[in-house]
Amino acid sequence: MPSIVSSSPSSLQLYSSSTLSPTFTLPSSRFYKPTRLHLPPRPSTTVVSCVSTRPRRKPGPKPDKSEVEELVRVLMKNFGGERPLISTLNKYVKVIRTEHCFRLFEELGKTDKWLQCLEVFRWMQKQRWYIADNGVYSKLISVMGKKGQTRMAMWLFSEMRNSGCRPDTSVYNALITAHLHSRDKSKALIKALGYFDKMKGMERCKPNIVTYNILLRAFAQAQNVNQANALFKELNESIVSPDIFTFNGVMDAYGKNGMIKEMESVLSRMKSNQCKPDIITFNVLIDSYGRRQEFDKMEQVFKSLLRSKEKPTLPTFNSMITNYGKARLKEKAENVFKKMTDMGYAPNFITYESLIMMYGFCDCISRAREIFDEMMASKKEMKVSTLNAMLEVYCMNGLPMEADLLLERARKNRPFPGSSTYKLLYKAYTKADQKELLEKLLKLMDSDGILPNKRFFLEALGAFGSSPASQESAGSTTGLTRPRNSAKT
Numbered sequence: 001m002p003s004i005v006s007s008s009p010s011s012l013q014l015y016s017s018s019t020l021s022p023t024f025t026l027p028s029s030r031f032y033k034p035t036r037l038h039l040p041p042r043p044s045t046t047v048v049s050c051v052s053t054r055p056r057r058k059p060g061p062k063p064d065k066s067e068v069e070e071l072v073r074v075l076m077k078n079f080g081g082e083r084p085l086i087s088t089l090n091k092y093v094k095v096i097r098t099e100h101c102f103r104l105f106e107e108l109g110k111t112d113k114w115l116q117c118l119e120v121f122r123w124m125q126k127q128r129w130y131i132a133d134n135g136v137y138s139k140l141i142s143v144m145g146k147k148g149q150t151r152m153a154m155w156l157f158s159e160m161r162n163s164g165c166r167p168d169t170s171v172y173n174a175l176i177t178a179h180l181h182s183r184d185k186s187k188a189l190i191k192a193l194g195y196f197d198k199m200k201g202m203e204r205c206k207p208n209i210v211t212y213n214i215l216l217r218a219f220a221q222a223q224n225v226n227q228a229n230a231l232f233k234e235l236n237e238s239i240v241s242p243d244i245f246t247f248n249g250v251m252d253a254y255g256k257n258g259m260i261k262e263m264e265s266v267l268s269r270m271k272s273n274q275c276k277p278d279i280i281t282f283n284v285l286i287d288s289y290g291r292r293q294e295f296d297k298m299e300q301v302f303k304s305l306l307r308s309k310e311k312p313t314l315p316t317f318n319s320m321i322t323n324y325g326k327a328r329l330k331e332k333a334e335n336v337f338k339k340m341t342d343m344g345y346a347p348n349f350i351t352y353e354s355l356i357m358m359y360g361f362c363d364c365i366s367r368a369r370e371i372f373d374e375m376m377a378s379k380k381e382m383k384v385s386t387l388n389a390m391l392e393v394y395c396m397n398g399l400p401m402e403a404d405l406l407l408e409r410a411r412k413n414r415p416f417p418g419s420s421t422y423k424l425l426y427k428a429y430t431k432a433d434q435k436e437l438l439e440k441l442l443k444l445m446d447s448d449g450i451l452p453n454k455r456f457f458l459e460a461l462g463a464f465g466s467s468p469a470s471q472e473s474a475g476s477t478t479g480l481t482r483p484r485n486s487a488k489t
Contacts, residue, residue, distance in 0.1 A: 071095065072103040079108075085116055089123050097129060102139055109143035114152070117143055132163040138174045145178025153178035168204050173211055180218050189222060207238075213246050220253030225262055232269065242273055248280045255288025263288055279310045286316060290323030295332075298323070314345060318354045325358025333358045349381045353389040360393030368393045376413070384418040391421065395428035403428065404437055411444070419450050426456075 071092065078088040089096060101124050108117045121140060124130050137160040144153040157175055160167065172195055179191045192215060199205045212235050219228040228250065235242055247270040254263040267285070270277070282305040289298035298320070305312060317340040324333035337355065340347070352375055359368035372390045375382055387410050394403040403425060410417050422445050429437045445452060 068099050068103055071100055076107050085119050105139050105143050114147045132165050134165050134168050134171055138170045141174040141178055145181045148181055150178055150182045169208050172199050172205050209240050213249055217249035217253050220250045223257055252284045255284055283315050287319040293327050314348055318350050321354040321358055325361045328362050330362040349386055353386050356389045365397055382415045384415050387415050388421055388424055400432050400434050
């Protein structure tokens with residue numbers, strides 16, 4: 001690595017890769033060595049035991065990844081039709097195993113069908129091959145947590161213990177993460193610390209690096225610098241060593257909160273731990289400096305990236321285009337896009353959304369619409385967030401009637417608007433005092449089956465932060481998270 005940005009807030013210096021360790025030593029080979037126990041011979045006694053008369057099934061070969069994905073794809077397609085979920089599972093009962101159910105949990109969780117996850121789980125429990133396993137409960141607790149179903153996650157934890165499974169570190173990590181997804185963040189952090197302290201007293205549940213990474217990122221997101229530093233200190237004094245995910249997660253959390261000095265302090269800590277930066281590190285720094293419009297530092301980090309062994313990714317360029325656009329630096333944003341294509345990178349839908357928003361900020365509405373129409377005509381991948389980006393361009397430039405016409409067109413074609421689309425327009429029409437458009441919007445929502453509740457109106461009016469289009473791209477610029485298609489009502 002030729003260089004990396006310094007943590008000094010007053011100046012930006014380059015560091016040689018000679019300060020970084022070129023190799024890593026795996027903790028497993030360093031700290032843990034298998035030992036063989038020599039037990040004394042047992043006394044000769046008569047032992048009465050119960051033996052099952054059912055012939056034991058020989059475990060067959062585990063299905064490969066492609067086979068699992070193909071079957072899950074077929075199952076998900078059937079779930080969407082008229083056939084009930086359970087009858088679909090029964091149809092494929094001879095081939096479905098734990099691996100398929102794990103993947104089903106993930107896919108159902110992505111589409112907000114967490115109740116169907118529980119149906120699959122209940123179906124699993126009735127199969128002859130099912131054995132109560134921590135991994136199954138850990139996966140389900142994780143899915144429930146991501147969907148904000150903290151009570152369901154707690155119920156699964158209780159169910160796991162009742163089934164005879166003893167919790168381990170992975171289960172507690174999933175439980176902590178589930179609590180951190182709840183709305184009351186201060187209460188969630190207290191709960192998380194409570195589980196963390198409890199884990200320290202249980203041999204099977206000692207905190208590992210994943211535990212520390214979860215908590216460090218959470219406290220950095222909450223801007224609790226003292227608690228984050230205390231966890232870092234505790235981590236340094238333990239046998240667990242921080243890894244690249246530790247530093248990237250904390251730097252990203254600080255960066256998104258605009259806490260540049262704290263982010264640079266973690267970068268300095270990272271270098272002192274002989275941890276080599278990767279592309280995520282560079283993307284975090286580029287995005288964080290760009291958000292604060294510290295473009296000199298952002299550009300210097302980008303140059304350092306180009307001289308390193310790492311290669312830029314699409315999130316690298318998408319972030320720079322977005323942040324230049326917000327600063328109305330159209331030429332610089334266009335130069336980044338040109339450099340990206342010259343280097344052989346093919347833009348994705350987030351790149352096009354970044355360009356649409358950039359031209360919107362720079363009052364080039366016609367150019368933004370050209371890009372949107374080109375995407376429609378070329379059948380490129382489009383998400384609800386792409387539609388939202390174009391609608392927000394119209395709204396931010398005082399063109400609510402054009403936004404209304406585009407909404408009508410989208411309802412007849414693709415991409416079909418989601419609840420995030422209606423939140424965006426409700427907020428914009430309210431701000432512009434467009435009562436007729438508001439009434440029309442509510443009627444369209446009713447016909448599309450989107451029922452607004454109290455949370456919808458609070459989010460639409462900005463009580464929970466930024467607009468839906470900006471929320472879509474908030475986590476996609478660094479590559480740490482996956483963009484969502486639409487927000488829940």
